[in-house]
Amino acid sequence: MILEAAFLYVKKGMEKAFEARFAEASEIIASMNGYIHHELQKCIEQQNKYLLLVQWKTIEDHTIGFRGSKEYLQWKEKLHHFYEPFPIVEHFEKIEFSKKKG
Numbered sequence: 001m002i003l004e005a006a007f008l009y010v011k012k013g014m015e016k017a018f019e020a021r022f023a024e025a026s027e028i029i030a031s032m033n034g035y036i037h038h039e040l041q042k043c044i045e046q047q048n049k050y051l052l053l054v055q056w057k058t059i060e061d062h063t064i065g066f067r068g069s070k071e072y073l074q075w076k077e078k079l080h081h082f083y084e085p086f087p088i089v090e091h092f093e094k095i096e097f098s099k100k101k102g
Helices: 015-030 059-066 070-082
Strands: 002-009 035-042 049-056 089-093
Touching: 002 059, 015 035, 015 070, 049 059, 059 070, 059 089
Parallel strands: none
Antiparallel strands: 002 049, 002 089, 035 049
């Protein structure tokens, strides 16, 4: 499992419109091959800052499958005009730690 993470800075005063549009766009990403789960969290200290977390089966499901799809064009049309600056998207993988018995 791969975790996509992005801080989204929404143009001030557009937060409610962004949230409504994101709810619509959520259906797009949730329909994609390799998609597992996503969540959007709003920063308490900075009202126009959000954290998007998306779980994918593989990094290619996001970078090739989603970003290379016609659905991504719909996602862009719905959301990208809200961002300033444009978000940096990074991918993470979980590190497993073994528990010692004793």
